[in-house]
Amino acid sequence: MPSFDIVSEVDKHQLTNAVDQVNRTVTNRFDFKGVDAEVEMSDFSLIVRAEADIQVDQMVDMLRSALVKCDIDPLAMDVGEAEQSGKQVKTTITLKNGLDKELSKKIVKLIKDEKLKVQAAIQGEQVRVTGKKRDDLQQVIALLRAKALEQPLQFNNFRD
CATH class of the missing domain: 3.30.70.860 (Alpha-Beta Plaits)
Structure with missing residues (x-):
């Protein structure tokens, strides 16, 4: 029958590729020069850190486009609220798996x-x-x- x-499901290997791609893009972009910004990955949750809200939003958009390029549907992303901690702004993204x-x-x-x-x-x-x-x-x-x-x-x- x-x-x-x-x-x-989210392919963890493709997710790692997308996160690495965003981190490379951030280090090469002119508007992120001298800014401490990165995307950290642990299992199926991501932490986006930067010095300003707008930079975090830009990085989330970059992550969305990188996920699409790696054949991961952006609907799997559940973006949390941006929270200030010290000099940095963080947001947590969980991926539905x-x-x-x-x-x-x-x-x-x-x-x-x-x-x-x-x-x-x-x-x-x-x-x-x-x-x-x-x-x-x-x-x-x-x-x-x-x-x-x-x-x-x-x-x-x-x-x-």
């Missing part, structure tokens, strides 16, 4: 409301969709791509 998994229970339930409800001949089951941080026909599964993928959800989705492990 054909099936596939709906997941929301994995589906939480509420979003999984919402996805299952969307699939069931369409009355397609498929079954959707929540399995941890992913949703498995099974059906008798490959075409039904492709309709589910098209349905979820058309919906504007708050998190980017990937469809993998497609078995026939």
